[in-house]
Amino acid sequence: MKLLEAIRIVQAPAPEGAEPMSLALACGFTPDHFLTLLAAHVRAGKSKRILKTSVGRFGDLVGNVERLAALSGTANEAIVVPIEWTDLDERLGLRRLGGWLPEAFGDMIRTVNSRLLRIEAAVCRLASSSIVALSFPTLPLPPISYLPPNQAGCFETRLREEIAAAAARLAKIARVRIADPQAVDRCSVFSQRLDVRSELTYGYPYQTPHASALAAIFAALIDPPLPKKGLITDLDDTLWKGIVGEVGADQVAWDLDGHAQIHGLYQQMLRSLSAAGVLLAVASKNDAARVKEAFRRADLHVSAEHFYPMEVSWGPKSAAVSRILTAWNVGADSIVFVDDSPLELAEVKAAHPEVEGLLFPKGDEVAGYALIEQLRECFGKLGLGAEDAMRLESLRRGAEVRVKLDAADPEAFLSTIDAVIAISDERDSLNRRPFELINKTNQFNLNGHRVTETAWLARLADPNGFILGVTYRDKFGPLGTIGVVSGRCNGFALLLDHWVMSCRAFSRRIEHRTLSFLLERFDADEVLLDFEPTAKNGPLQEFLAAYLEEGEQLAPGLRITRSRIEACGPRTYHRIEEKPRE
Amino acid sequence: MNDVRDRLVGCFQGAFPALSRDAAIGATVENVKTWDSLKNFLLLTVIEEEFQLQIPQDDLDQLRTFAEIESYIASKTKG
Numbered sequence: 001m002k003l004l005e006a007i008r009i010v011q012a013p014a015p016e017g018a019e020p021m022s023l024a025l026a027c028g029f030t031p032d033h034f035l036t037l038l039a040a041h042v043r044a045g046k047s048k049r050i051l052k053t054s055v056g057r058f059g060d061l062v063g064n065v066e067r068l069a070a071l072s073g074t075a076n077e078a079i080v081v082p083i084e085w086t087d088l089d090e091r092l093g094l095r096r097l098g099g100w101l102p103e104a105f106g107d108m109i110r111t112v113n114s115r116l117l118r119i120e121a122a123v124c125r126l127a128s129s130s131i132v133a134l135s136f137p138t139l140p141l142p143p144i145s146y147l148p149p150n151q152a153g154c155f156e157t158r159l160r161e162e163i164a165a166a167a168a169r170l171a172k173i174a175r176v177r178i179a180d181p182q183a184v185d186r187c188s189v190f191s192q193r194l195d196v197r198s199e200l201t202y203g204y205p206y207q208t209p210h211a212s213a214l215a216a217i218f219a220a221l222i223d224p225p226l227p228k229k230g231l232i233t234d235l236d237d238t239l240w241k242g243i244v245g246e247v248g249a250d251q252v253a254w255d256l257d258g259h260a261q262i263h264g265l266y267q268q269m270l271r272s273l274s275a276a277g278v279l280l281a282v283a284s285k286n287d288a289a290r291v292k293e294a295f296r297r298a299d300l301h302v303s304a305e306h307f308y309p310m311e312v313s314w315g316p317k318s319a320a321v322s323r324i325l326t327a328w329n330v331g332a333d334s335i336v337f338v339d340d341s342p343l344e345l346a347e348v349k350a351a352h353p354e355v356e357g358l359l360f361p362k363g364d365e366v367a368g369y370a371l372i373e374q375l376r377e378c379f380g381k382l383g384l385g386a387e388d389a390m391r392l393e394s395l396r397r398g399a400e401v402r403v404k405l406d407a408a409d410p411e412a413f414l415s416t417i418d419a420v421i422a423i424s425d426e427r428d429s430l431n432r433r434p435f436e437l438i439n440k441t442n443q444f445n446l447n448g449h450r451v452t453e454t455a456w457l458a459r460l461a462d463p464n465g466f467i468l469g470v471t472y473r474d475k476f477g478p479l480g481t482i483g484v485v486s487g488r489c490n491g492f493a494l495l496l497d498h499w500v501m502s503c504r505a506f507s508r509r510i511e512h513r514t515l516s517f518l519l520e521r522f523d524a525d526e527v528l529l530d531f532e533p534t535a536k537n538g539p540l541q542e543f544l545a546a547y548l549e550e551g552e553q554l555a556p557g558l559r560i561t562r563s564r565i566e567a568c569g570p571r572t573y574h575r576i577e578e579k580p581r582e
Numbered sequence: 583m584n585d586v587r588d589r590l591v592g593c594f595q596g597a598f599p600a601l602s603r604d605a606a607i608g609a610t611v612e613n614v615k616t617w618d619s620l621k622n623f624l625l626l627t628v629i630e631e632e633f634q635l636q637i638p639q640d641d642l643d644q645l646r647t648f649a650e651i652e653s654y655i656a657s658k659t660k661g
Binding site for chain 1: 592593596597599619620623624627628631632639
C-alpha cells in the first residue's frame with residue numbers, strides 16, 4: 001500500500017457502525033507515516049474500526065513503553081511496539097555516532113539485554129489490560145563487526161540470542177502478540193526495508209513497502225480475522241493422489257515414492273487442524289465401499305474418525321455440503337471447501353456463495369504447498385482450549401441424540417441421559433473460552449453484540465456484574481463449556497446483556513434450565529433481556545418466543561417473569577452443579 | 583502537464599486535506615500554515631511515490647511552492 005492510498009483510506013468517512021479503537025504506538029521513530037499505514041490496514045480489516053491513536057517521544061521507545069505502563073485507568077485497546085536495533089542501543093542505529101569499536105561490543109550486548117528487560121517488564125504490566133503487539137528488529141544491523149558481511153560472529157549471534165530469549169519469554173504472556181519474523185520476511189524484501197536518507201533526515205527508517213507490510217502484520221495481530229470453523233475436503237486427487245474407484249485403495253498415494261508427498265502434507269495439515277478443533281468432513285463423488293477400504297490403510301495421516309460427516313455418493317457436491325452444514329449447524333461463511341475440480345468448486349459456489357472454495361492444484365507441488373499455507377491462514381487461532389479436542393466428537397454425539405429424540409419419546413429419553421449442567425463463575429481473565437464464545441456465536445446469541453478485549457477485561461473486573469459459564473455433560477460424554485451468560489442483578493430483576501450458547505448444545509433444553517436456574521440463584525422475580533433480533537439468531541428467538549405472553553412480540557427490552565417461566569418452560573431433567581470462582 | 587498537475591494536486595490534498603484544488607495549485611510554504619517540516623516530509627514521500635522520483639535534499643530545499651514543485655517534476659519526468 002502506498003502512503004497516498006493509505007491517507008485516502010484513512011480520510012474516507014468511516015463505515016456506519018465502525019467502532020473506534022484506541023491504540024497507542026510506542027516507537028522510537030517519527031511515527032506519522034507508520035501510523036497512517038497502520039490505521040489504513042486496520043480500516044481495511046474485518047471490523048473497519050477507526051483508530052484513535054496516541055504516540056510518545058521521539059527516540060525513546062523504551063521510555064514510551066514504560067510511560068504507557070505507568071498510566072493507570074487509561075487502557076488502550078492495543079499497544080503497538082515496533083522495536084528496531086537503534087531502540088535497544090543507539091550505537092546500533094545510524095543517527096548516533098557512538099563508535100563501532102570491537103571493545104564496545106560487550107557493552108552493546110549488555111545495553112540490549114537491559115533495555116529488553118525494561119521493555120519486557122513494561123509489556124507485562126500493559127498486557128494485563130491491553131493487547132500488546134511487538135515486532136523485534138526488522139531492519140539490518142549496520143556493518144559494525146570487523147567480520148566479512150557473510151559471516152555471523154559472536155557479537156551478532158549474541159545480539160540475536162538476546163532478542164530470541166526476550167521474544168520467547170514474552171510470547172508466553174496472555175495478550176502479548178509477537179510479529180513472526182517469517183511473516184515479515186514473506187512480504188518484505190530485506191534489502192529494501194531501510195531508507196537511509198529518510199532515517200538521517202527525518203528520523204523515519206522505513207521504505208514505504210516495508211512499513212506497509214509491517215503495519216499490515218500489526219493490524220492482523222491487534223484485530224485478527226475470525227478463523228473459519230470447518231473444512232470439507234474432496235478425496236481423489238485431493239486427500240490422496242489417484243482415483244480410488246479406478247486404481248484401487250492400495251494404489252492411491254500420498255508419499256515420496258508415489259510422487260504424491262504434497263497429498264501427505266495436506267493430510268498432515270488436516271490432522272493438525274482437527275487437533276486444533278477445526279471440523280473436518282468429506283464430500284466426494286465416489287464408491288463408498290472403495291473409500292472405506294482406502295480409509296482402512298494404516299499409513300493415512302488422518303483417519304476416518306477425524307471426519308464427520310463422511311458424504312460419499314454420486315450426488316451433487318452442493319447437496320453434500322448442505323447436509324454437512326446441517327450436521328455441523330454452522331454458517332456457510334465459516335467453511336472452506338477444498339477440491340481438485342474447478343467445476344465442483346463452481347457448483348458448490350453457486351449453491352453456497354459464502355463458502356470459500358479452494359482449488360487443490362493437481363500435479364503442482366508449489367501451488368499445493370501454497371494452499372497448505374493458506375489453510376493455516378484460514379484457521380489460525382490465538383489459543384487452544386479443552387473444547388477444541390471434543391468438538392467433532394460432541395457433534396457426532398449430538399446427531400445421535402437428535403436421532404434418538406426423533407425416534408423415541410423425548411421425555412423418556414431426556415430423563416435417562418444423566419444430564420448435568422455445571423455453572424461456574426467465569427471472572428477469571430485467564431480463561432478465554434467465554435470471551436471467544438461471545439465473539440463467535442451467532443445462532444443462540446441474545447443480541448449479536450461483540451466485545452473487545454479491553455471491554456471484556458473491564459467486565460471481568462466489575463464487582464457488580466456476573467459472568468457465568470455453562471458446561472454440560474451427559475451419559476454420552478462431555479460437551480465442555482457451551483454457554484456464557486452475563487449481566488447484573490438489580491434487586492428483584494435480573495438484567496442479562498450477553499447470553500450465548502453453542503449450537504452443539506441444542507435440543508437438550510439446557511437454555512430453559514439455565515433460565516430457571518438464574519432466577520433461583522439470584523432470587524429474582526423477572527428477567528430483563530437486552531435482546532436484539534439479528535439475521536442469524538433465529539434459534540434464540542424461537543427459544544424466547546416460548547415465554548411470550550399472548551399477543552406479545554419479540555422486541556428489544558424483553559421482560560419475562562418468574563411465573564411465566566414456571567408456566568411455559570418445558571420439563572427439564574438436568575442436575576445443576578455450581579462451581580465457585582477459581 | 584495537466585496529468586502532472588492533477589496528480590500533484592492529489593498529493594497536496596493528501597498532505598493538506600483542507601486544501602481545495604485551487605488552493606492546492608496556489609499553495610506556498612508561506613500561505614499554507616500547516617506546511618511544517620513534518621508535512622514537508624509527508625509531501626515529499628507521497629510525491630516521490632506518485633512520480634517514482636528521488637528528490638535530493640538540496641533540490642528539496644529550493645521547492646517552496648506548488649508551482650516550483652510542478653515545474654521540477656515536469657523537468658524530471660520529461661522524455
